[in-house]
Structures are given as structure tokens and as C-alpha cells.
Amino acid sequence: GESVGLHLPTLSVQEGDNSIINCAYSNSASDYFIWYKQESGKGPQFIIDIRSNMDKRQGQRVTVLLNKTVKHLSLQIAATQPGDSAVYFCAEKGTGTASKLTFGTGTRLQVTL
Amino acid sequence: ETGVTQTPRHLVMGMTNKKSLKCEQHLGHNAMYWYKQSAKKPLELMFVYNFKEQTENNSVPSRFSPECPNSSHLFLHLHTLQPEDSALYLCASSQMTRTSGPDTQYFGPGTRLTVL
Numbered sequence: 001g002e003s004v005g006l007h008l009p010t011l012s013v014q015e016g017d018n019s020i021i022n023c024a025y026s027n028s029a030s031d032y033f034i035w036y037k038q039e040s041g042k043g044p045q046f047i048i049d050i051r052s053n054m055d056k057r058q059g060q061r062v063t064v065l066l067n068k069t070v071k072h073l074s075l076q077i078a079a080t081q082p083g084d085s086a087v088y089f090c091a092e093k094g095t096g097t098a099s100k101l102t103f104g105t106g107t108r109l110q111v112t113l
Numbered sequence: 114e115t116g117v118t119q120t121p122r123h124l125v126m127g128m129t130n131k132k133s134l135k136c137e138q139h140l141g142h143n144a145m146y147w148y149k150q151s152a153k154k155p156l157e158l159m160f161v162y163n164f165k166e167q168t169e170n171n172s173v174p175s176r177f178s179p180e181c182p183n184s185s186h187l188f189l190h191l192h193t194l195q196p197e198d199s200a201l202y203l204c205a206s207s208q209m210t211r212t213s214g215p216d217t218q219y220f221g222p223g224t225r226l227t228v229l
Binding site: 034036041042043044045046049089100101102103104105106 | 117119153154155156158161169203205217218219220221222223
């Protein structure tokens with residue numbers, strides 16, 4: 001069946017450095033991908049999304065890269081700040097009106113001073 | 114702050130209690146969702162309501178009963194739960210179109226449920 005997985009459960013990054021969080025997906029028919037950030041005690045917060053007809057999309061300090069050839073998604077955070085510490089997870093949606101979002105288990109980003 | 118609110122934020126209940134979780138969205142969306150989030154597990158979709166009709170029930174035990182009186186409100190009624198039901202219950206909403214399906218889901222802060 002389809003699955004969404006994350007390569008690293010925990011990522012430790014020094015403040016000011018760039019962070020890269022990776023996500024692999026197995027459904028080649030997926031056409032929509034989302035990155036969420038979840039801080040302790042809060043619900044998941046939408047960060048950025050990308051559709052399968054794109055390979056890169058930029059937001060404020062964040063960039064999502066999509067490589068459909070190897071079914072890989074990454075989230076890059078520039079100049080990581082302490083407030084970026086959270087669990088990040090990706091979600092993917094297949095084609096069709098009945099398709100649901102499938103979520104990964106998440107990567108914890110720890111920002112060290 | 115997102116446009117999705119949930120109450121209560123924390124709930125402790127015994128196995129014989131009956132309680133309800135409430136979710137309200139202020140985003141004008143037409144689809145609402147209940148998810149269960151347990152430690153070290155992906156989000157588990159429980160129920161989906163599109164245009165106020167339940168369209169998804171992911172083999173959820175009958176001790177969980179959803180109710181969607183209108184497109185802005187969603188409830189989850191709880192009855193005779195088990196300790197393994199302790200988790201964070203998240204509500205989400207999105208705009209659903211009949212041609213392309215669901216768009217980005219926006220989540221509430223969740224209700225932390227503990228079943229004793």
C-alpha cells in the first residue's frame with residue numbers, strides 16, 4: 001500500500017544554519033504534497049504545499065523541493081531559529097476526489113544555540 | 114492562530130463516562146475531519162464530513178460517534194472508552210470541490226484525552 005515515510009526521526013541543527021528535512025513517498029500517482037509543523041501542545045500548522053506539476057516552491061524562509069523521479073520531497077528552512085523547533089511531517093494526496101491525505105510519522109527538529 | 118477551534122483542550126474521563134469533543138471552523142470550508150494522534154504514529158483519519166455528509170469512517174469503533182450539524186461545527190461523542198483511546202484528537206477543515214477533491218487541511222489545537 002501507499003506509505004509516506006521520513007528518513008530521520010530527529011534532526012539537530014545549530015541556530016543560523018539551514019535545515020533540510022526529507023520525506024519519501026511511494027504512491028507515484030500522488031499529485032499534491034504538504035508540509036506541516038507541529039509544536040508541542042499544538043495542532044499541525046500548514047507551512048507550504050506543492051503540486052506535482054512543480055519541482056520547487058518557495059515561501060518565507062522555507063523551500064519545498066519535489067523529485068518525482070525518486071519520489072522524494074524535502075523541506076529546507078533557511079537560517080533556522082529556535083522557534084523552528086518542532087515536529088515536521090509531510091502529507092501526500094493521490095489523484096481523484098475521494099483521495100485522502102496520508103501523513104508521515106514526523107521528524108523532530110531541535111535547534112541548538 | 115488557525116481558524117479552527119476545539120474544546121475542551123484537555124479531558125480526563127473514566128471508562129464509563131460519556132463526553133463530547135467540539136470543533137468549530139471559521140474558514141468557510143465545507144469539509145471537516147477527525148484525526149487521532151498517538152505517540153510515534155502517523156495521524157490516523159477517523160471520520161470525514163463533506164458538505165455535512167459523512168463520507169468516511171475508517172473502521173472506527175462505535176464508542177466514537179461523530180455529529181456534523183452544519184458545515185462549521187463538528188462533534189465527537191465518546192462513550193465507554195478504553196485506556197488505549199487516550200490520545201490527541203485533532204479536528205481539521207478544508208475546502209472540498211466535487212472535481213478535485215480536498216484542498217489543504219487546517220487543523221485545530223486538539224483535545225488531549227486521557228481515559229482512566
